[in-house]
Amino acid sequence: MSNEAILRFNGATKRFGSFVAVDHVDFEVHNKEIVAIIGENGAGKSTFCKMLTGVYPIDDGEMYFEGKKVAYKNTTESMRAGISMVYQERNLVGMLTGAQNICLGNEPGKGFISERESFEKAMAIRDRLHLTIPLDVPVSELGAGEQQLIEIMRAFYTNPKVLILDEPTASLGEGEIEPFLDFVKTIRNSMDIAVIFISHKIEE
Ligand code: ADP
Numbered sequence: 001m002s003n004e005a006i007l008r009f010n011g012a013t014k015r016f017g018s019f020v021a022v023d024h025v026d027f028e029v030h031n032k033e034i035v036a037i038i039g040e041n042g043a044g045k046s047t048f049c050k051m052l053t054g055v056y057p058i059d060d061g062e063m064y065f066e067g068k069k070v071a072y073k074n075t076t077e078s079m080r081a082g083i084s085m086v087y088q089e090r091n092l093v094g095m096l097t098g099a100q101n102i103c104l105g106n107e108p109g110k111g112f113i114s115e116r117e118s119f120e121k122a123m124a125i126r127d128r129l130h131l132t133i134p135l136d137v138p139v140s141e142l143g144a145g146e147q148q149l150i151e152i153m154r155a156f157y158t159n160p161k162v163l164i165l166d167e168p169t170a171s172l173g174e175g176e177i178e179p180f181l182d183f184v185k186t187i188r189n190s191m192d193i194a195v196i197f198i199s200h201k202i203e204e
Pocket residue numbers: 016021039040041042043044045046047048
C-alpha cells in the first residue's frame with residue numbers, strides 16, 4: 001500500500017526480567033486493512049498488543065500512530081487516541097447488562113451516566129455494527145460469542161481507528177467462526193478502521 005500506515009512499530013521489544021517476550025518486531029497496519037498476527041501460544045502476541053495500548057511500557061523500539069511518535073502510559077490514553085483492544089481474557093461484569101458493560105469505565109471523570117443514557121449509547125453502537133444482541137439482560141445469560149460481541153461494542157465506544165482483537169475466535173464454537181470473520185470484514189468495509197486480528201491458527 002502506498003499511503004502511510006496508521007500505526008507503525010519499529011523494533012518493538014518487551015522484556016520481563018531477563019526474558020525477552022517481544023524481540024525487535026517491525027509492524028505496520030493501514031486504514032481499511034485487516035492484519036493477522038499468528039503464532040503459537042507464548043509467542044508474544046498479547047504482549048505486543050498490550051504494548052500498543054499502553055498496558056506495558058515499551059522497553060525498546062518506536063511506535064508511531066498517524067505519523068506521530070507515541071508512547072501511551074495506559075489504556076485511557078491509547079483509547080482516547082483511537083486504539084481499542086478486545087483482550088483475550090473476558091472483561092465483563094456478569095450481573096450487569098450489555099448496555100451497562102459497554103459504558104462501564106468509558107465515562108472517566110463523568111462519574112456515572114443514567115440507565116437510559118447508557119442504553120441509548122449502547123443501542124447506537126449496536127446499530128452501527130449491525131448487531132442484534134439484547135442489551136438489557138445480564139451478560140452472564142449470554143453465550144460466549146455474544147459476550148465477545150458485547151466487548152467489541154464496548155471497544156467501539158470511543159470510535160476507534162485501530163481495533164485489536166486478541167484471539168477472538170478462541171472462545172467461539174465451530175459454527176460461530178465463519179459468521180464472526182464475515183462480521184469483521186463487514187466492519188472493515190463499512191468504516192474507516194484498521195483491524196489487528198490475533199490468532200494461534202490460520203483461519204482463512
Ligand atoms: P501469546 O499471546 O502469543 O500466547 P504472551 O504475549 O501472552 O503470548 O506471552 C509471551 C511470553 O511472555 C510467554 O512466555 C509468557 O509466559 C510471558 N509473559 C507474558 N506476560 C508476562 C508477564 N506479565 N510477566 C512475565 N512473563 C510474561
